[in-house]
Amino acid sequence: MRYNFMKFFLLCCGLIFSKFSYGQRLPYTSQYQVGILSYGPFFEDAGFTIESFHGVEFNNRLALGSTVGLDNYRIEGEARYWILPISAKLVTDLSLNPKTKLSLGIDGGYGFAGLNKEKIENQSKVSYEGGFMLQPFAGLKFKANKKNFWSVSIGYKRQNFTVIEEIQRTGDIDDEYRDKYTIAYTLQRLVIRTGWGF
Amino acid sequence: MKLFFQFCRFFVLLPLLLLVYGCDQKEILYEYKAKVPVFEKMSSIREMDVSVVSPKPLTTSGKIYLYKDYLFINEPNEGIHILDNKNPSNPISISFLEIPGNVDLAVNNGILYADSYVDLLTFDLNNPTQPNLLERLEDVFESQYVYHYLSGGNEKVVVVDYKDTIINSTSSNVYFPFSTSDKIYYANSSESTGNQNYGVGGSMARFTLANEHLYTVNNTSLHLFDVGNPRKPVFVKDIPLGWGIETIFPYKGNLFIGSTTGMHIYDISQPAEPNKLSVYTHFTACDPVVVNDDYAFVTLRSGNICGLANDVLEVIDIRDLTAPKLLKTFSMQNPHGLGLSEDVLYICEGDFGFKSFNVSDISTIDRNLLEHLKDMKSTDVIPGPKSLIVVGKGGVCQYDYSNKGKINLLSCISKTVM
Numbered sequence: 001m002r003y004n005f006m007k008f009f010l011l012c013c014g015l016i017f018s019k020f021s022y023g024q025r026l027p028y029t030s031q032y033q034v035g036i037l038s039y040g041p042f043f044e045d046a047g048f049t050i051e052s053f054h055g056v057e058f059n060n061r062l063a064l065g066s067t068v069g070l071d072n073y074r075i076e077g078e079a080r081y082w083i084l085p086i087s088a089k090l091v092t093d094l095s096l097n098p099k100t101k102l103s104l105g106i107d108g109g110y111g112f113a114g115l116n117k118e119k120i121e122n123q124s125k126v127s128y129e130g131g132f133m134l135q136p137f138a139g140l141k142f143k144a145n146k147k148n149f150w151s152v153s154i155g156y157k158r159q160n161f162t163v164i165e166e167i168q169r170t171g172d173i174d175d176e177y178r179d180k181y182t183i184a185y186t187l188q189r190l191v192i193r194t195g196w197g198f
Numbered sequence: 199m200k201l202f203f204q205f206c207r208f209f210v211l212l213p214l215l216l217l218v219y220g221c222d223q224k225e226i227l228y229e230y231k232a233k234v235p236v237f238e239k240m241s242s243i244r245e246m247d248v249s250v251v252s253p254k255p256l257t258t259s260g261k262i263y264l265y266k267d268y269l270f271i272n273e274p275n276e277g278i279h280i281l282d283n284k285n286p287s288n289p290i291s292i293s294f295l296e297i298p299g300n301v302d303l304a305v306n307n308g309i310l311y312a313d314s315y316v317d318l319l320t321f322d323l324n325n326p327t328q329p330n331l332l333e334r335l336e337d338v339f340e341s342q343y344v345y346h347y348l349s350g351g352n353e354k355v356v357v358v359d360y361k362d363t364i365i366n367s368t369s370s371n372v373y374f375p376f377s378t379s380d381k382i383y384y385a386n387s388s389e390s391t392g393n394q395n396y397g398v399g400g401s402m403a404r405f406t407l408a409n410e411h412l413y414t415v416n417n418t419s420l421h422l423f424d425v426g427n428p429r430k431p432v433f434v435k436d437i438p439l440g441w442g443i444e445t446i447f448p449y450k451g452n453l454f455i456g457s458t459t460g461m462h463i464y465d466i467s468q469p470a471e472p473n474k475l476s477v478y479t480h481f482t483a484c485d486p487v488v489v490n491d492d493y494a495f496v497t498l499r500s501g502n503i504c505g506l507a508n509d510v511l512e513v514i515d516i517r518d519l520t521a522p523k524l525l526k527t528f529s530m531q532n533p534h535g536l537g538l539s540e541d542v543l544y545i546c547e548g549d550f551g552f553k554s555f556n557v558s559d560i561s562t563i564d565r566n567l568l569e570h571l572k573d574m575k576s577t578d579v580i581p582g583p584k585s586l587i588v589v590g591k592g593g594v595c596q597y598d599y600s601n602k603g604k605i606n607l608l609s610c611i612s613k614t615v616m
Binding site for chain 2: 039075076178179180181182183184185186187188
């Protein structure tokens, strides 16, 4: 499943960059955003997110591209974890007035957990695995000048993340005996972002 | 404009949805490898032949027993190796007596008593190379039975083996930041599982003979058998002793019973009616005991099964058997079995080796270490008439101990790795 997604993602990237190779007929678009990840409208256990989007505009209303970001989650009010999401993103813009656009989109990909350092203490080992990410969102783009815009958006982010804890048991038994806890989280967060793009 | 209002409605609805869904869903898979019991009905076990087969290699060693020039080594749950030990420098394995569920034995006047799960078997040892089954007393060690596992709980079965098994369990849980009641914490499990070859705190009975009676203990009771007619033991009764009973040691008309919480002293001048004289209590630990006229020597061992105690040797004044008194405590490393021969005390220190002490002055035992053989990993010892027999991780070894200060290896029966 993970590999199927990666194939899809690489295909999207390939398509985008193949468009570039057609003599820049499609305009390049880019957007950089920062924001918070929270459990709904309560920010006590909030994390943060940064993201950059690079893609092409098929017309003034539709853009397709890839994103790379960095998310920080606080899980169960305790530990903080890092996720590096890489995804494909589809955005459609609708003009509300000459200076404002309504932006709707969806972002799907895989969040990598490699930035979380494996913990080995005494007889326990804790490791992490990332997972699929899906993020529908809605936002507004405000024209700043001829080329650039400011943006705000709100969305729902669903990220799979797994914590694996292996515990070596002590006692008069051989070393093979391990307890293994696999805690598969489906993290669901409200995402509020602001950013800049062109 | 209509689209704008739809967008605004979406903006309002989305946070409201997230009020419900802003949470972490957790799927927890817990996997562990464990030894799980294999059950069998006693009726099936009794149908198996109790037979004598040709000698076979020692794979695990349980209790050892000396009778005349014969050495008996129990192979837990398998049977008994019989060795001709006329020459301790060269013991000769002569046969293997297959007894399913056997962990303990005793010999009286050419009669061998051995347990087989819940039964007591009696063998004629006139020809030790070919023990002959005389009698089977059924269901005398009832506590070996386990219930409620098979056939809706009505079937009585025994545990005949343990097998490695991967066990999975799953649970799901949702974490909301607004409630802490769903939090789950995991503790490092240091719970011990599996078979123990020499484990104290286990459920296996221990045997001793005195005054024409066979006394056996399991972890809660003392079982009495009248062996006045050695060929036909008769079950007399059970005496409840409390939890954690481990070892039994007869000395001059008394029984010294070691438990995880203390030492029980019983007068057996009337063998069928043991009379409790006293109970000496200590902190929870595994504790074999040996005695002489004046003192009892008790080793207390810590560990997963034994309890979180210290590792010590206690010397208890038993001149008044009704009021035993602790005299001295000495630090040890991981003491298991012990043996007393005149004024020399031998202590098996598990992985820490084997020690001997001169105990003629009980107040200075720690300063009278005769020998510490660090490489000799040991669990039990019998000071026999011809040799000192030591059970260790590698097998059963015999030593010449005529020189108190330095024991000399005579022979070893090594375990075969299966």
